[in-house]
């Protein structure tokens with residue numbers, strides 16, 4: 001039934017009610033079986049509501065924008081707190097993350113948790129942990145440019161929503177993706193740069209990926225230097 005037809009019918013019913021004395025009801029009070037006013041206005045209100053981590057997570061879990069959707073078990077949106085001291089951004093989910101839908105939960109993730117704990121940080125209280133790509137590339141291959149491009153808006157939204165005080169970028173792939181460079185990670189790490197995310201500028205520190213530290217003991221010392229730098233920056237920005 002069209003809106004005009006509904007209005008005409010409501011006016012007719014009003015007139016009939018007046019004639020039969022059965023009581024007056026405003027035309028606005030008639031409801032038709034195909035009325036979708038309430039649900040459509042809720043949808044519009046929802047669309048107008050501020051963006052949220054929950055909205056991003058739901059969109060990630062149902063996303064099929066790149067070919068990784070076909071091979072993932074679980075998408076991995078990320079987890080942690082709003083307004084974190086640090087947002088850790090890694091490359092992408094591995095087998096453990098794909099199996100659980102949670103970021104950094106395998107051996108490398110456990111090392112990351114220990115590294116963060118060493119400078120008073122944790123995903124439960126003051127960090128947010130995410131990846132540049134939300135679904136696992138098969139056999140842990142590097143994400144491909146079309147995949148990182150398709151996935152970029154999710155991370156951008158997360159940064160805008162949580163507004164981290166600092167970003168710790170874990171590993172070459174994440175650093176290359178976020179900084180649009182091919183500089184070796186050994187030259188990118190060890191110093192803060194300003195990272196522009198929309199209208200906010202965030203101190204950004206690249207370091208080695210925890211899985212690289214598991215493979216190469218020699219990287220642990222420079223990674224520890226990076227963590228100390230990060231701790232210093234957090235304390236500085238607190239004043």
Ligand code: SF4
Nearest residue numbers: 063066069135150151
């Ligand atoms: S990797 Fe990103 S863009 Fe590709 S399907 Fe997963 S969520 Fe979507």
